[in-house]
Amino acid sequence: xxxxxxxxxxxxxxxxxxxxxxxxxxxxxxxxxxxxxxxxxxxxxxxxxxxxxxxxxxxxxxxxxxxxxxxxxxxxxxxxxxxxxxxxxxxxxxxxxxxxxxxxxxxxxxxxxxxxxxxxxxxxxxxxxxxxxxxxxxxxxxxxxxxxxxxxxxxxxxxxxxxxxxxxxxxxxxxxxxxxxxxxxxxxxxxxxxxxxxxxxxxxxxxxxxxxxxxxxxxxxxxxxxxxxxxxxxxxxxxxxxxxxxxxxxxxxxxxxxxxxxxxxxxxxxxxxxxxxxxxxxxxxxxxxxxxxxxxxxxxxxxxxxxxxxxxxxxxxxxxxxxxxxxxxxxxxxxxxxxxxxxxxxxxxxxxxxxxxxxxxxxxxxxxxxxxxxxxxxxxxxxxxxxxxxxxxxxxxxxxxxxxxxxxxxxxxxxxxxxxxxxxxxxxxxxxxxxxxxxxxxxxxxxxxxxxxxxxxxxxxxxxxxxxxxxxxxxxxxxxxxxxxxxxxxxxxxxxxxxxxxxxxxxxxxxxxxxx
Numbered sequence: 001x002x003x004x005x006x007x008x009x010x011x012x013x014x015x016x017x018x019x020x021x022x023x024x025x026x027x028x029x030x031x032x033x034x035x036x037x038x039x040x041x042x043x044x045x046x047x048x049x050x051x052x053x054x055x056x057x058x059x060x061x062x063x064x065x066x067x068x069x070x071x072x073x074x075x076x077x078x079x080x081x082x083x084x085x086x087x088x089x090x091x092x093x094x095x096x097x098x099x100x101x102x103x104x105x106x107x108x109x110x111x112x113x114x115x116x117x118x119x120x121x122x123x124x125x126x127x128x129x130x131x132x133x134x135x136x137x138x139x140x141x142x143x144x145x146x147x148x149x150x151x152x153x154x155x156x157x158x159x160x161x162x163x164x165x166x167x168x169x170x171x172x173x174x175x176x177x178x179x180x181x182x183x184x185x186x187x188x189x190x191x192x193x194x195x196x197x198x199x200x201x202x203x204x205x206x207x208x209x210x211x212x213x214x215x216x217x218x219x220x221x222x223x224x225x226x227x228x229x230x231x232x233x234x235x236x237x238x239x240x241x242x243x244x245x246x247x248x249x250x251x252x253x254x255x256x257x258x259x260x261x262x263x264x265x266x267x268x269x270x271x272x273x274x275x276x277x278x279x280x281x282x283x284x285x286x287x288x289x290x291x292x293x294x295x296x297x298x299x300x301x302x303x304x305x306x307x308x309x310x311x312x313x314x315x316x317x318x319x320x321x322x323x324x325x326x327x328x329x330x331x332x333x334x335x336x337x338x339x340x341x342x343x344x345x346x347x348x349x350x351x352x353x354x355x356x357x358x359x360x361x362x363x364x365x366x367x368x369x370x371x372x373x374x375x376x377x378x379x380x381x382x383x384x385x386x387x388x389x390x391x392x393x394x395x396x397x398x399x400x401x402x403x404x405x406x407x408x409x410x411x412x413x414x415x416x417x418x419x420x421x422x423x424x425x426x427x428x429x430x431x432x433x434x435x436x437x438x439x440x441x442x443x444x445x446x447x448x449x450x451x452x453x454x455x456x457x458x459x460x461x462x463x464x465x466x467x468x469x470x471x472x473x474x475x476x477x478x479x480x481x482x483x484x485x486x487x488x489x490x491x492x493x494x495x496x497x498x499x500x501x502x503x504x505x506x507x508x509x510x511x512x513x514x515x516x
Contacts, residue, residue, distance in 0.1 A: 095464070102471035109478055109486075149384050166223060168216040168361030172386055175204070175393070176357040176418040177232075183412055186350035188320050191312060193412035194237055197354065200404050200415055201230050201308065203397055204358055212369050213389055215359030229307045232356025233339025236323065241305040242313045247322050250298055254325040266292040267331040299332065317349075324349045360389050390421035398425065431491060438494065442466070445502050453509040466501040470494060 067073045072081065083090050177200050181187045188194060204210055205227075216225030229235055253259050265283045269276040270292045302322075313319050324346045327336040336344075340351040362385040371380035371388055383391075405415050442463065450459040470493070477483050 091461075095468075098468040098472050101475045102468065105471050105475045105478070109474070146382075150382060166216070166218055166225060167363060167365045168214060168225065169218060170362050171215050171359055172362040173360045173389055173419065173421050174357045175360070177201070177355060178416045178418075179354045179356075180414040180416075181352045181412070182410075182414060184350075186352050187354045187413055188233070188237070188316060188351055190412060191316060193410070194234065194312065194316060196404075196410040196413050197356070197415070198234050198238060198308075198312075200401075200417070201232065201234060201356060201358065203400055203404070204393075205230070205308070207396065209369070209392070209396075213360050213364065213392060215361035228359055230356055230358050231338065232308070233323065233336070233354055234356060235306040235308040236339075237313055237316060237319055238308045238310050239302075239305045239313065240307050240310040242310070242319075243302065244315070244318070246298055247302060247318065250295075250302070251318075251322055251325055253295065254328065260328050262288060263292055263295060264330045267296065267329060270296055271331050299326070303335065320349050320351075362386075364388060386421050390419070390425070393419065394422060394425045398422070398429070402429075435491070441495070442498060445498055449502055449505050452506055455509075458505060458509065462501055462505045466494070466498050469497050469501070 070079070071077055177197075179187050179197050181189070181193065183189060183193070185193075187197065211227055214227035217228050218225040262283050265279050266288060268274050269279060270289070323336050323340065324344065326332045327340070327344065328346065339354050339356065341353040344351040364385050366380075366388075369388070369392075371383060371391075373380060373383060373391075401417050403409060405417055407414050409415070445466075446459055446463050449462050450456060453459065474486070478486070
């Protein structure tokens with residue numbers, strides 16, 4: 001039986017009678033109240049107890065929210081009650097759990113190598129037998145590839161020691177540079193633009209260790225090789241020898257259209273010994289052949305000095321004109337097309353784009369170089385030559401390469417670089433740089449929360465919630481759901497979480513102030 005209470009109303013008897021009838025009506029219609037017995041007179045009341053008709057019976061309201069597994073009899077969540085009762089303990093527990101999950105995520109995800117996916121690999125489903133099979137196959141494939149790399153490295157070293165293989169004789173990797181003109185004169189229009197492009201090559205070739213990594217060429221059975229010249233139009237502008245008289249003579253002869261047609265018919269036969277039977281009779285004479293042989297010898301003499309080891313030629317426009325006429329020759333055009341754009345010609349001696357690349361060779365002579373793996377658990381002998389080269393370039397030149405690729409570095413050209421083995425390092429560097437720039441926005445959010453909420457503690461907790469939500473969700477995504485796909489764009493969700501999290505702090509502070 002419900003406990004009944006009676007109390008005196010401090011109002012007038014008329015108000016007491018009104019409430020008495022009101023509660024009787026509620027009891028009659030809704031049956032949601034229980035009767036209350038008369039309470040003893042209030043001794044502190046200044047009213048005469050006799051004037052209140054010995055008190056008014058009212059009824060106790062039953063709980064509007066019946067207790068459940070999640071709520072109490074007041075409708076409050078039991079979990080919220082627990083947090084309110086032990087706020088410091090629960091805050092510390094949640095903080096340690098999130099930090100622990102972040103630590104576990106770092107040791108598992110980043111240990112596998114590149115934590116980001118390229119979008120080409122299929123999604124993983126732990127309940128799909130195909131995913132399990134593919135995962136097993138990838139593990140076996142990786143083990144086989146590692147075994148083959150180690151065996152190939154040992155085999156190359158044995159061949160080198162036996163004299164069957166020479167160091168850096170095989171191509172392993174390249175560093176590719178592309179240039180874009182910022183002026184109407186083109187990339188070869190001024191000495192300043194040519195010097196800016198040349199700096200991207202001398203960055204490597206001037207290094208003391210360049211010959212320990214470059215792609216070498218050997219003559220005959222010689223065991224002493226030389227680094228192959230960089231493949232670039234800049235090699236012509238920085239030729240070790242520049243015979244202006246001979247070059248002018250070649251240009252003057254090519255200014256005659258008939259000489260260009262004559263050499264194009266004879267060139268393939270003279271240089272390669274091919275299609276000699278297809279030479280038109282008008283050009284198939286001893287005089288024409290002698291002229292073509294002498295003409296090719298002169299051109300070859302000039303080209304042989306394109307090694308990029310000299311100073312910038314005196315007349316860069318004469319060099320550009322020489323390249324434009326060489327492009328008209330079928331057997332020489334390949335030397336020119338790579339370094340100039342498709343619109344470059346005798347009539348348009350301005351190239352708005354250019355490119356060049358350096359070659360890196362294998363096997364490396366590891367007795368001449370110092371190998372320091374980024375991961376201390378990896379042994380130097382287990383590293384592939386490509387990894388050694390990329391680590392050397394990343395540690396020695398990557399910051400300078402980024403400087404040269406900065407659009408503000410030169411007012412004449414923009415430079416861009418590409419190297420297959422550096423893709424991961426460059427992408428990670430870009431992500432880190434963008435994340436550093438994002439710190440400004442997060443700093444602004446932090447201080448804005450502080451100003452609006454008025455609490456350093458709530459501001460700190462709010463930002464911690466934003467940052468720690470990413471590794472926690474990534475842990476659930478990767479470790480529990482076993483979904484390995486994680487794109488670089490997923491990092492942008494930090495901004496979304498920051499917006500939602502900051503807004504939540506304002507709502508919390510507003511509701512808290514209203515409840516006070």
